[in-house]
Amino acid sequence: LGSRCQSQQGRHFSQRIPGAVGPSSKTMAELQAKLVQNDALGKVGGERDGLTSEEAKKRMEEYGPNEIPVIETPIWKMILSQFVGTMPVMLEVSCIISAAAGDWPDFFVILAMVLVNAALGFREEMKAKNALAELTNQMESSIPCLRDGKTESMPVSKLVPGDVIHLRGGALTPADVEWLEGDILSIDTAALTGEPLPRKYPSEEYGKLILSGTTVKSGEAYCVVRLTGTNTEIGQGQADIMADRATASVSVFEQKVMVVVNIIISIAVLDAICIVLVQGLVRNGFDVDFKGTLLTALSILIAAVPIALPLVLQVTMAIGAYRMATDHHAIVTRMSALQDIASMDVLCSDKTGTLTTAKMSINLEKIWTAKKDGFSILDPYYYRSPNQELAAQQMLLVMGIMCSNPDKKDDAIDGALLRAWDKMKQEQGDAPAKMREGYQQLDLTGFNPEVKRTVATVKRLYDDQKLIVAKGLASKILDTSSGGQDSGKLQWTCEECKEEGFLEMVQKTDQELSSKGYKTIAVAAGIEGKGMHFLGLLPMIDPPRYDTAITVQRLMNSGVEVKMITGDHLNIAIETARMVGMATNILPGEATREGGHTGDETIREAGGFAQVLPRDKRECVLALQRSYELVVGMTGDGVNDAPALSAAQCGIAVEDATDAAKNAAAMILTTEGLSAVFGAVVESRKIFARLFSYVSYRLAATIQILLYLSILVYVFDCTLDPLYVILLALFNDVTMIPVAEDNQTAAAEPQHAVVGHLIGFSMTLGIFQSVASIIFYLCMDMGLIHGIESHRETGHYPTSVHAQNAIWLQVSIAAEFLIFSARSPGLFFFSRPSTELLFSTMAGNVVSTLLAVYAFPEPLSVGECVTVWVYDIAALLAVDLAKMVYKFIHEADAAGVIDEYQMALEDAQLKHGDETQPIENPEAHLKAYRESVKIMKQNSVR
Secondary structure, eight states, X not given: OHHHHHHTTTOOOOOXXXXXXSOOHXXXXXXXXXXXXXXXXXXXXXXXXXXXXXXXXHHHHHHOOSSOOOOXXXXXXXXXXXXXXXXXXXXXXXXXXXXXXXXXXXXXXXXXHHHHHHHHHHHHHHHXXXXXXXXXXXXXXXXXXXXXXXXXXXXXXXXXXTOEEEEETTOBOOSEEEEEEESXXXXXXXXXXXXXXXXXXXXXXXXXXXXXXXXXXXXXXXXXXXXXXXXXXXXXXXHHHHHHHTSOOOOHHHHHHHHHHHHHHHHHHHHHHHHHHIIIIISOHHHHOHHHHHHHHHHHHHHTOOTTHHHHHHHHHHHHHHHHHHHHOEEESSTTHHHHHHHOOEEEEOSTTTTBOOOOEEOGGGOEEOOTHHHHHHOTTGGGOSOHHHHHXXXXXXXXXXXXXXXXXXXXXXXXXXXXXXXXXXXXXXXXXXXXXXXXXXXXXXXXXXXXXXXXXXXXXXXXXXEEEEEEOHHHHHBTTTTSOOOOSOOOBOGGGGSTTHHHHHHHHHHHHHHTTEEEEEEEEEETTSOOEEXXXXXXXXXXXXXXXXXXXXXXXXXXXXXXXXXXXXHXXXXXXXXXXXXXXXXXXXXXXXXXXXXXXXXXXXXXXXXXXXXXXXXXXXXXXXXXXOOEEEEEOSGGGHHHHHHXXXXXXXXXXXXXXXHHOSEEESSSSSHHHHHHHHHHHHHHHHHHHHHHXXXXXXXXXXXXHHHHHHHHOOOOOHHHHHHHHHHHHHHTGGGGGOOOOOBSSOOOOOHHHHHHHHHHHHHHHHHHHHHHHHHGGGTTSTTOOOHHHHSSOOOSHHHHHHHHHHHHHHHHHHHHHHHOSSOGGGSOOOHHHHHHHHHHHHHHHHIIIIISSSOOOHHHHHHHHHHHHHHHHXXXXXXXXXXXXXOTTOOOBOXXXXXXXXXXXOOOOOTTSOOSOHHHHHHHHHHHHHXXXXXXXX
């Protein structure tokens, strides 16, 4: 980069080809001179060399890192937040009622309950915060930067004023920078100015200062960093945004659950009021036992408050997000995205880099050269070569190299050309290198997704003649007006296009290569100011990843339809789809533009689309959403993918995606390929299963306690001491926190947050639990519990303290056991809970039993406790059978679960080479891949 910068200080903008529209070279030269003269720091030439590590270290100490300081929520605010909300306030009101009634033991217990839950909430919030902070560190962007005279990928936080960086299309400007040299950049400033149209930099209107937070739409250039961090124009505004983002997003599922909880609490408040009226007016409670009447209502209010529910939901999602990042290389940008991933119905996947390796390999033997006229213009001595075909192939690749950026070795296209060039020099001797020495690149206009080509000005050294060289999409290289006039500075039609049959010959050759899986890059060249000549096609193969076929099959078996959406050639897309086992009814991108119901049907039925424009990708997403109400995932990596990623409920930025794509995405992959998406789907469905099992359990337990206590009061005039209810609620909250890390299986179909199903499932468990408790109460005086007189003798069912102990222990143990039924997709004894959850639940039961035997007045005997345990185990079996009946009625068509054990065995058998390197023998590789997919399909059928 350093030598490149030094050698290009004097370069100028080339003249336009006749007929092109735009400023003259004189105007641009004057503009460039003016910009250099106005440079605030003076010596631009020295700046282009970048900084040394020592200089950067001093400036880092002076200016600080290039980042917006995260506004930390004060500890005292985090603590106070634990006491705010519907459920904490309900307990606080209960605390006040206890104090008003003079029931100080209950007051202190409720107060302790509030404080314990607040302490647990604070602890888990800190734990989740630290885990997410670790994930955030993995999301930091990097950018090519010049340090010590060489290029290195630098985290943007380490940039300091004076650093020279390389910006290209799709990059987010990491600081306030000034343009030094390169293309005229098209900059999207909408994030700052709201302008829908990009600005050009440098220009007389906007100068050359590019502000942080803008996005490079097209072009590539070297820039010098001027301001960083909060010193930038957008810095202070970003600090405010960071403060807003400090508040965690709430998922749709959590919002719906809290609505249900608030409804239950509202019912409990009405129930408490009714109990006060019944006890106070009908049964003279106001005159006989006013305090007891208030405490009875208090017990109902406490029973209705699942205070730890929001905490467990947040902790479950935080831990799940951490596992997704560490185990599956997928970082969610917001917690609410976890639900979208679990619900994903359709995945629209890009091809290059996702389904394939993106490590293009040029097959030197299949380089196709066109008519020889263009080569003779480039090199008048061409005809003297003993092997003109080989010389033409070498010249074609040399012109491709002249139209590439040597600093972009990681770029899919330029990297492939650079690797092919090294291979050609190694295999074909000194001839290619000597040919290359005769040319010098003067300037280069980087790839633009709109114009689909790269253009360079090259000097032929032996006569100083300037050449225009272009590479890109064949149709755009042949005729730049193909598909409509674009914004490219240079426009042309190759001279060979005037010859009859030439276009058809190129198209036929291109189709033959694409039908074999080859992507082609066309190259043209010509004397500056004169006509362009089509030189030929460079065939590149981008093989599927070793695990793409099996991952696609797994996604489809999991209920996720996979569509290929690619800008590549239709034939290449179809061949790739065939190789990886996807649907091959792939249509041209134009099919998405029909509009109306017919267009939406086409999008729904097609297996994918090829040769799409950015707006086509977004239209695919919107059509599936509006007409079929599907949850859509979309993968992408470029700035042109950002609109589609933003529109999709689950936008997925693949590894090495541009900053614009990452900002629009709901999930960012930190590894290559589609397997990370499947891993995220599996983990998010496990998270959903944990959330659903806990919420359904907690709602069921609340329904059971609320319904059972109300029936005892209304029907049997039996009130339970509030202390029992407080302890019951406390144990239920504390012992269930480990459910956030429970063992769960992933469902084999998308999981949607259907509140009706949640309520129905919870009511089934809660009602049958209540029935079991009522049966126990009715049978207590029949020998289940000793020391209780028969209701036939006393004329009423038991209400003594000893009976209340038995009621409390039965409900407490039954409520703890209920989680085993709620969490299992089938019969509870076939699904093993996590060790932490099992230990926590059983420890809660043991503590409850010890309290009933040793702590409470009129304690139970050990034999009575054993009776309660046996009864609750039998009740659990009965409730579990009721659950299975409910599932049979409402979930008879369920798809089952994903067999992760079998997948692990399959993964162990997968063989793959080093995908970071291009393949040596493309033909043999594709043949072996097709054979492996064929065997995989046969095994799947078996």
